[in-house]
Amino acid sequence: MSNYSSTQEKLSRDEMAQKVAADIPSGAFVNLGIGQPTNVSNFLTNEQGVTLHTENGMLGMGPVATGEDIDEDLINAGKIPVTELPGASFFHHADSFAMMRGGHLDVCVLGAFQVSEAGDLANWHTGAEGAIPAVGGAMDLAIGAKQTWVMMSLFTKTGESKLVEALSYPVTGLGCVSRIYTEVAIFELRDSKVFVRSAHGISFEELQSKVSVELTKA
Amino acid sequence: MSNYSSTQEKLSRDEMAQKVAADIPSGAFVNLGIGQPTNVSNFLTNEQGVTLHTENGMLGMGPVATGEDIDEDLINAGKIPVTELPGASFFHHADSFAMMRGGHLDVCVLGAFQVSEAGDLANWHTGAEGAIPAVGGAMDLAIGAKQTWVMMSLFTKTGESKLVEALSYPVTGLGCVSRIYTEVAIFELRDSKVFVRSAHGISFEELQSKVSVELTKA
Amino acid sequence: MAPRIASSAADAVAEIKDGSTVLIGGFGNAGQPMELIDALMECGATDLTVVNNNAGQADAGLALLIKERRVKKIICSFPRQSDSWHFDEAYRAGEIELELVPQGNLAERIRAAGAGIGGFFTPTGYGTLLAEGKETRVIDGKGYVLETPINADFALIKALTADTMGNLVYRKTARNFGPIMATAAKQAIVQVDEVVEAGNLDPENVITPGIYVDTVVALGGNK
Amino acid sequence: MAPRIASSAADAVAEIKDGSTVLIGGFGNAGQPMELIDALMECGATDLTVVNNNAGQADAGLALLIKERRVKKIICSFPRQSDSWHFDEAYRAGEIELELVPQGNLAERIRAAGAGIGGFFTPTGYGTLLAEGKETRVIDGKGYVLETPINADFALIKALTADTMGNLVYRKTARNFGPIMATAAKQAIVQVDEVVEAGNLDPENVITPGIYVDTVVALGGNK
Numbered sequence: 001m002s003n004y005s006s007t008q009e010k011l012s013r014d015e016m017a018q019k020v021a022a023d024i025p026s027g028a029f030v031n032l033g034i035g036q037p038t039n040v041s042n043f044l045t046n047e048q049g050v051t052l053h054t055e056n057g058m059l060g061m062g063p064v065a066t067g068e069d070i071d072e073d074l075i076n077a078g079k080i081p082v083t084e085l086p087g088a089s090f091f092h093h094a095d096s097f098a099m100m101r102g103g104h105l106d107v108c109v110l111g112a113f114q115v116s117e118a119g120d121l122a123n124w125h126t127g128a129e130g131a132i133p134a135v136g137g138a139m140d141l142a143i144g145a146k147q148t149w150v151m152m153s154l155f156t157k158t159g160e161s162k163l164v165e166a167l168s169y170p171v172t173g174l175g176c177v178s179r180i181y182t183e184v185a186i187f188e189l190r191d192s193k194v195f196v197r198s199a200h201g202i203s204f205e206e207l208q209s210k211v212s213v214e215l216t217k218a
Numbered sequence: 219m220s221n222y223s224s225t226q227e228k229l230s231r232d233e234m235a236q237k238v239a240a241d242i243p244s245g246a247f248v249n250l251g252i253g254q255p256t257n258v259s260n261f262l263t264n265e266q267g268v269t270l271h272t273e274n275g276m277l278g279m280g281p282v283a284t285g286e287d288i289d290e291d292l293i294n295a296g297k298i299p300v301t302e303l304p305g306a307s308f309f310h311h312a313d314s315f316a317m318m319r320g321g322h323l324d325v326c327v328l329g330a331f332q333v334s335e336a337g338d339l340a341n342w343h344t345g346a347e348g349a350i351p352a353v354g355g356a357m358d359l360a361i362g363a364k365q366t367w368v369m370m371s372l373f374t375k376t377g378e379s380k381l382v383e384a385l386s387y388p389v390t391g392l393g394c395v396s397r398i399y400t401e402v403a404i405f406e407l408r409d410s411k412v413f414v415r416s417a418h419g420i421s422f423e424e425l426q427s428k429v430s431v432e433l434t435k436a
Numbered sequence: 437m438a439p440r441i442a443s444s445a446a447d448a449v450a451e452i453k454d455g456s457t458v459l460i461g462g463f464g465n466a467g468q469p470m471e472l473i474d475a476l477m478e479c480g481a482t483d484l485t486v487v488n489n490n491a492g493q494a495d496a497g498l499a500l501l502i503k504e505r506r507v508k509k510i511i512c513s514f515p516r517q518s519d520s521w522h523f524d525e526a527y528r529a530g531e532i533e534l535e536l537v538p539q540g541n542l543a544e545r546i547r548a549a550g551a552g553i554g555g556f557f558t559p560t561g562y563g564t565l566l567a568e569g570k571e572t573r574v575i576d577g578k579g580y581v582l583e584t585p586i587n588a589d590f591a592l593i594k595a596l597t598a599d600t601m602g603n604l605v606y607r608k609t610a611r612n613f614g615p616i617m618a619t620a621a622k623q624a625i626v627q628v629d630e631v632v633e634a635g636n637l638d639p640e641n642v643i644t645p646g647i648y649v650d651t652v653v654a655l656g657g658n659k
Numbered sequence: 660m661a662p663r664i665a666s667s668a669a670d671a672v673a674e675i676k677d678g679s680t681v682l683i684g685g686f687g688n689a690g691q692p693m694e695l696i697d698a699l700m701e702c703g704a705t706d707l708t709v710v711n712n713n714a715g716q717a718d719a720g721l722a723l724l725i726k727e728r729r730v731k732k733i734i735c736s737f738p739r740q741s742d743s744w745h746f747d748e749a750y751r752a753g754e755i756e757l758e759l760v761p762q763g764n765l766a767e768r769i770r771a772a773g774a775g776i777g778g779f780f781t782p783t784g785y786g787t788l789l790a791e792g793k794e795t796r797v798i799d800g801k802g803y804v805l806e807t808p809i810n811a812d813f814a815l816i817k818a819l820t821a822d823t824m825g826n827l828v829y830r831k832t833a834r835n836f837g838p839i840m841a842t843a844a845k846q847a848i849v850q851v852d853e854v855v856e857a858g859n860l861d862p863e864n865v866i867t868p869g870i871y872v873d874t875v876v877a878l879g880g881n882k
Contacts, residue, residue, distance in 0.1 A: 275612050316773060389564045
């Protein structure tokens with residue numbers, strides 16, 4: 001029995017964030033990467049009881065701070081002022097990354113340049129000549145959480161698929177990605193296969209024609 | 219110029235502890251091992267401002283608790299109820315041994331079965347047939363502090379020297395001991411030599427005749 | 437996930453199965469989760485691997501588990517004590533396996549498990565019987581032994597107070613192995629005096645964040 | 660030894676010499692010891708190796724040290740930012756050496772230095788450019804990289820309050836690298852808002868025990 005579904009329209013960025021948010025198990029401990037993944041927090045419900053981790057030493061992070069709540073000592077990994085929720089805790093950097101590396105976070109959501117069919121992730125460095133590299137917590141996040149999910153547009157500006165047989169960009173982590181949320185499809189990587197859970201504004205056949213890896217309907 | 223000194227009488231246990239206490243630099247962070255070394259704390263002066271560490275997670279340990287001050291949650295490494303001084307701090311076991319192993323304690327004072335002229339220490343296991351081994355924090359303490367001092371009687375009950383050319387008991391730590399306080403002499407181990415700083419109730423010559431390692435007057 | 441609030445110590449340990457590896461907190465009586473250990477005794481799980489600083493004392497707690505031969509292996513730093521007669525007897529009879537670990541290596545191995553570290557070079561134990569058969573390396577002229585993480589199925593620990601998110605604070609030297617054991621076990625089971633609402637512990641002073649805590653049981657207390 | 664209470668930031672950093680390795684706390688502005696960095700700028704020490712999460716931002720603090728070519732090498736996780744122009748220029752000119760380290764490995768390497776660990780196997784970075792030339796090992800089917808401790812001569816950190824014994828508490832996410840950097844440096848120099856008498860910090864809530872703190876300077880604060 002197939003779980004595959006499709007819609008006529010591409011997903012907007014908010015719809016992608018909404019899909020990710022809905023998939024996060026209730027009670028989960030989650031790290032949302034800088035950029036698009038941060039938007040997921042806007043769609044988490046109170047009933048889900050999700051606890052957000054920020055790499056710079058906090059569990060129980062609340063929404064972005066505004067007005068009088070802005071406190072320069074209370075920021076997220078993107079260095080944006082945030083708030084704290086009841087039941088929060090602070091800890092130092094070694095403890096924060098031990099929490100990550102030790103597999104205690106349930107889900108981590110990251111952006112990506114490329115993901116391979118084996119779940120290899122590239123998101124830290126284009127490898128371009130003269131580019132100054134910066135890695136931050138990307139490599140720790142990629143391999144640390146129980147599940148690493150990626151949010152990205154499926155195609156580059158020149159139309160090439162970012163879901164690839166093998167990475168051409170430098171690796172962030174090997175075999176770590178289990179789901180990819182894109183504007184045209186949601187992929188699940190398991191059992192050495194790439195399943196398409198849903199397609200949006202594109203048929204399965206057209207999707208397969210634009211992606212070099214072999215796809216299977218979920 | 220010689221620093222060597224001598225007295226007519228052997229040192230009592232309290233006198234040994236007094237000598238050790240007087241040698242501890244003011245402001246030092248110190249761990250006193252179980253048994254005889256614990257007695258050293260009785261001779262530390264307030265002016266010295268020494269801070270005591272206990273391996274089970276505390277700095278700023280005060281004297282043994284009595285009467286109403288006894289609290290089963292506040293004990294030392296020997297599981298004796300103690301007190302806390304102003305400026306104390308509590309931490310978990312990994313942090314406590316990181317403090318030790320990382321070389322942050324200035325002095326550690328331990329008992330010993332044997333010490334070799336190279337400063338190798340044996341104090342955890344007799345190696346006897348059928349003996350159940352137990353090590354506790356002995357190996358961590360031996361090699362962790364900036365200086366490890368030993369307090370012991372110089373001779374076994376059968377008259378053999380515990381200061382030896384090479385250990386016959388199982389090793390606790392290699393090359394870690396820099397001073398040995400005994401009832402008949404205080405030794406300093408440095409520059410690959412064994413210096414006698416003081417002799418008590420014994421002449422230097424008699425001491426040398428009873429100890430197989432080559433001694434030098436300090 | 438907010439921790440399960442168990443109704444009793446028996447309820448708290450109900451999932452512990454035969455063959456489990458169980459970390460047990462405490463140093464002496466301080467921080468020893470006595471009620472949880474008693475409940476583990478009652479629940480009948482056997483063939484256990486236990487990690488504790490000691491190997492039981494007198495006729496209580498861990499000592500009884502050993503007396504009843506429910507512990508096939510113990511990993512500890514200081515088994516031999518004046519009142520460790522049940523361990524002594526089981527050991528001499530060859531009915532319990534002992535892995536003796538220097539206390540700081542024990543703590544660091546537990547921390548390593550929680551922190552996802554695959555192994556570490558420690559100077560403690562280098563050149564001793566306890567490094568026999570282990571990989572060693574001289575780094576910058578100093579000898580080190582490679583030690584491996586101690587992962588576990590369960591941790592039984594004692595804290596002072598939990599909030600409903602599982603955040604913990606401890607009391608004085610009863611903290612000892614609790615915080616690191618909570619990180620190293622698949623399930624951390626914690627006995628506390630009291631459970632308070634989230635928001636009642638200062639986030640600056642939380643010692644064990646709730647992410648590490650799976651089950652909490654409030655047993656009251658006289659502190 | 661109780662820490663030296665310095666009279667000013669300049670006094671606090673006076674012992675930093677050319678060629679020193681200096682750990683600098685902070686993540687973004689939170690926990691950044693701005694006044695100590697400015698004092699380091701003033702004191703003239705050069706040929707420094709600096710360890711920080713970033714490589715300076717805009718025209719302040721660490722960025723100015725880099726602009727003036729006082730930093731020969733930086734060990735960090737995230738040098739490139741929208742306002743890291745002084746680093747970018749020095750790097751492109753080949754006038755600063757960069758050791759890029761994943762943030763968690765950076766933190767763990769600093770902790771290892773403070774904890775006397777000779778090296779550790781971490782899964783982070785395995786199979787990446789940042790593991791090139793490093794020893795790797797597969798343990799239980801998972802790849803690990805051997806990382807080494809980062810020892811330093813000095814740490815410049817910011818805390819909220821110190822007591823006269825050097826015990827520190829921090830504030831919210833300004834804690835970040837402070838506690839581990841204090842352990843890894845021969846001398847930890849700390850700026851705080853306020854110094855209080857020993858006994859005024861709850862021993863349960865001390866984050867950095869005074870044993871790690873060498874120099875404290877109170878600069879007031881608006882919190």
